[in-house]
Amino acid sequence: MVVTRRNVFHAALFLILSFFGVAGLYVLLEAPFLAAVQLFIYVGGIAILIIFAIMLTRDMMNPNVTGANRQWWLAALVAVALCAVLGWTVLNHNWPATPGDVPPESIVNLGKALVDPAGLALPFEVASVLLLVALIGAVTIARER
Amino acid sequence: MQTHGETWVQFKAQYYVFAIAFVVFDVEAAFLLPWALAYNTLEFYAVVEAIIFILILLGGLLYLWRKGALKWM
Amino acid sequence: MEFLEFVKDLFVNIGMWFQGFLVGTGLPDVWVHVISLTVGAFVLAFVPVFSLFFLVWYERKIVSRIADRLGPNNSGAYGGPYGLFQIIGDAIKMFTKEDVVPAAADRWVFNIAPMLIFAIAVLIWPVIPLGKGVIGADISLGIFYILSLGSGGMVAMLMAGWGSNNKYALLAALRGIATLVSYEIPQVLAVIAVVMVTGSFSMQDIIASQEIPFLFTLPLTALLFFSAALPELGRRPFDLVEADSEIVAGYFIEYSGMKFGMFYLAEFMNQTAMSIIFATLFLGGWRGPWVEQIPALGTLWLVLKMFFVMLVIQFFQYTLPRLRIDQILGFSWKFLTPLALVNVCVVALVGKAVPYNAENLWIRAGAFLGTNVLLALVVLGVLAVAGRLARQRVEARLEEEATPA
Numbered sequence: 001m002v003v004t005r006r007n008v009f010h011a012a013l014f015l016i017l018s019f020f021g022v023a024g025l026y027v028l029l030e031a032p033f034l035a036a037v038q039l040f041i042y043v044g045g046i047a048i049l050i051i052f053a054i055m056l057t058r059d060m061m062n063p064n065v066t067g068a069n070r071q072w073w074l075a076a077l078v079a080v081a082l083c084a085v086l087g088w089t090v091l092n093h094n095w096p097a098t099p100g101d102v103p104p105e106s107i108v109n110l111g112k113a114l115v116d117p118a119g120l121a122l123p124f125e126v127a128s129v130l131l132l133v134a135l136i137g138a139v140t141i142a143r144e145r
Numbered sequence: 146m147q148t149h150g151e152t153w154v155q156f157k158a159q160y161y162v163f164a165i166a167f168v169v170f171d172v173e174a175a176f177l178l179p180w181a182l183a184y185n186t187l188e189f190y191a192v193v194e195a196i197i198f199i200l201i202l203l204g205g206l207l208y209l210w211r212k213g214a215l216k217w218m
Numbered sequence: 219m220e221f222l223e224f225v226k227d228l229f230v231n232i233g234m235w236f237q238g239f240l241v242g243t244g245l246p247d248v249w250v251h252v253i254s255l256t257v258g259a260f261v262l263a264f265v266p267v268f269s270l271f272f273l274v275w276y277e278r279k280i281v282s283r284i285a286d287r288l289g290p291n292n293s294g295a296y297g298g299p300y301g302l303f304q305i306i307g308d309a310i311k312m313f314t315k316e317d318v319v320p321a322a323a324d325r326w327v328f329n330i331a332p333m334l335i336f337a338i339a340v341l342i343w344p345v346i347p348l349g350k351g352v353i354g355a356d357i358s359l360g361i362f363y364i365l366s367l368g369s370g371g372m373v374a375m376l377m378a379g380w381g382s383n384n385k386y387a388l389l390a391a392l393r394g395i396a397t398l399v400s401y402e403i404p405q406v407l408a409v410i411a412v413v414m415v416t417g418s419f420s421m422q423d424i425i426a427s428q429e430i431p432f433l434f435t436l437p438l439t440a441l442l443f444f445s446a447a448l449p450e451l452g453r454r455p456f457d458l459v460e461a462d463s464e465i466v467a468g469y470f471i472e473y474s475g476m477k478f479g480m481f482y483l484a485e486f487m488n489q490t491a492m493s494i495i496f497a498t499l500f501l502g503g504w505r506g507p508w509v510e511q512i513p514a515l516g517t518l519w520l521v522l523k524m525f526f527v528m529l530v531i532q533f534f535q536y537t538l539p540r541l542r543i544d545q546i547l548g549f550s551w552k553f554l555t556p557l558a559l560v561n562v563c564v565v566a567l568v569g570k571a572v573p574y575n576a577e578n579l580w581i582r583a584g585a586f587l588g589t590n591v592l593l594a595l596v597v598l599g600v601l602a603v604a605g606r607l608a609r610q611r612v613e614a615r616l617e618e619e620a621t622p623a
Contacts, residue, residue, distance in 0.1 A: 009327075009380060010327075013327065013373075013377065016373055032357065032358070032359050033178075033179070033359060033362070036359055036362045036363055036365075036366040037175050037178075037366075039366035039367075039369055039370070040171065040175060040362075040365060040366040040369055041168070041171050041172060041175055043366075043369045043370065043372075043373060044171065044366070044368065044369025044372055044399075044402065045164070045167055045168035045171045045172075045369075045399075046168060047373065048164050048167070048372060048376075048395060048399060049161075049164045049165065049168055051376060052160050052161050052164045052392075053161065055160075055392075056158065056160075056161055107178075107179050107182050107183075107358075107419075108179070108182050108183045108186065109183075110179040110183075111178075111179035111180045111181070111182045111183025111184070111187075112183045112186065112187065114176070114179055114180055114183075115180060115183075115187060115190075115191035115194045115195065117190075121194055124176065124194065124198065125194065125197060125198060125201075127172075127176060128173070128176075128197075128198045128201040128202055129201060131169045131172060131173055131201075131202060131205070132201055132202065132204070132205040134165065134168075134169050135165075135166065135169050135202075135205035135206070135208065135209055136205070136208065137165075138161075138162050138165040138166055138169075138209070138214060139162075139208065139209055139212045139214045141158065141161065141162060141165070143212070143214075160392060160396060163396050163399065163400060163547065163551075164396075164399065166551070167399040167400065167402065167403065170403045170555065171402070171403070171406075174403065174406040174407060174410065177407075177410050177562070178362065178406075178410060178413070181410045181411075181413045181414045182413060182417065182418065182419065184413075184414040184417065184566070184569065185414075185417040186417075189570050192566045192567060192569075192570050195566060196563050196566065196567070199559050199562060199563055200563075202559070203556060203559050203560070206551070206555060206556060206559075207556075209551075210551070210552060215547070215548065215551050215552060216544070216548075
């Protein structure tokens with residue numbers, strides 16, 4: 001639904017709906033923390049960012065895209081083919097099926113692993129540097145008007 | 146920056162900067178949440194690591210402030 | 219005596235009696251479960267809606283007393299005793315107003331927005347502990363679930379503003395989102411500090427770990443959370459989005475009748491929920507004297523605390539002037555967020571310096587309190603110095619401009 005709407009704002013709203021859907025999938029996979037983080041960051045942050053970007057670049061009183069892609073049928077064909085290939089692979093592969101019990105204290109273990117020097121401590125700190133870079137990028141946007 | 150119609154207020158780019166800053170600090174908070182949950186079982190070096198994390202981002206916020214990205218709205 | 223025992227743990231016993239009743243009718247277990255959950259869900263959804271009547275009256279009385287007038291009382295024809303029925307009259311009026319949809323508005327978005335915002339306002343309630351065993355669903359994600367629901371509220375605000383096809387509504391909605399977004403961070407950081415001390419997101423665990431309410435051990439954190447939650451609710455001094463006297467109801471200008479009622483209800487339920495959340499996080503929830511013996515008393519304590527917090531919120535709303543949008547955002551980004559980050563660091567350090575075991579509970583609490591107060595004093599000192607420097611700069615500039623003339 002996201003890619004077929006002419007009204008860009010509607011497309012953004014359907015994107016938010018799919019974020020909600022992903023959060024639901026996380027809940028079904030017994031990862032409620034990830035679902036909440038998904039809602040928190042994607043819906044609360046990135047969706048807002050996308051909508052602001054839409055408003056920045058578009059006349060809101062006339063939000064319909066003019067639909068300049070003439071070969072949409074080719075894109076649809078490729079998408080269907082990709083889906084078929086993936087589906088065939090997924091269904092025909094012999095997945096090693098581990099029932100995978102979720103340990104009850106998974107978030108605490110995640111927290112411990114995040115700061116464990118032999119675990120994810122380096123990505124943790126690198127992530128902070130990455131976020132710093134993003135902030136500096138934001139400043140560049142604000143200045144280059 | 147294009148304007149939107151005659152009586153429309155110009156959509157400030159400032160909105161976008163605030164949204165980006167929000168996403169950055171949001172992700173930072175999402176990283177700090179599992180750390181906070183495991184806090185009682187962690188050693189001291191974990192606290193130091195998290196403080197480094199926070200200080201880097203605090204530095205980023207100060208940079209934003211000094212560069213005037215937080216003004217006018 | 220048996221009746222007294224029943225009343226002592228009233229809500230839990232009612233629940234168990236109801237389940238026993240269902241099992242007694244011979245239904246299979248699954249149906250018992252489903253029916254009791256459904257009934258529980260209905261009760262949970264309707265209790266805040268109906269208690270709103272009382273709370274709106276409460277707010278009106280406070281507002282009027284602050285403004286030195288009487289407020290709803292029984293002087294009207296349908297006022298009822300103390301003016302309690304006035305609110306019912308207001309609700310009926312709202313139901314029966316014509317439901318106007320602007321011609322150029324986007325029908326789907328316009329209509330879904332109030333439903334979404336009301337749904338989110340109701341979704342907060344299952345996670346709030348209303349008593350010792352009384353909670354809708356004690357999920358392990360308690361407080362974080364509530365925080366993520368705030369993001370849904372942002373989307374609803376956006377939909378309402380855009381769907382109205384009205385430039386003022388859109389402008390108000392965008393500013394509202396900027397406000398919400400800026401105050402989400404200090405709120406989450408304050409919650410992180412509380413979660414650090416508790417070690418769990420679950421609301422019941424947070425209450426259970428508050429032998430000394432967190433208001434007294436982490437006062438700065440409580441203040442931070444309160445300052446950050448107030449704009450989330452859209453209450454003065456931050457109510458730019460719905461400035462009643464200026465922008466005429468902001469992003470829900472175009473709504474009338476029941477849809478407006480939904481926005482109004484949702485805002486009020488948010489305020490109630492936030493009061494209860496603050497009471498849970500910082501005032502000890504349903505803890506209080508004699509709760510061990512009479513668990514049903516816990517609900518009473520919680521309601522009293524909630525009324526107290528609502529009183530404080532109303533005081534802020536009706537005695538302080540409105541802030542401008544740049545003041546609002548500046549306050550959040552330049553003051554609250556750095557303070558919240560430093561607060562987390564300080565609490566982390568202190569928490570490890572005085573490790574957690576059963577004996578030195580008071581020492582730990584005292585250490586937290588001391589460092590929080592110290593941090594607050596340092597911040598006040600920094601502000602004082604900065605203010606003095608700014609004043610000197612302004613005076614120097616004024617002198618410069620005055621001398622050539």
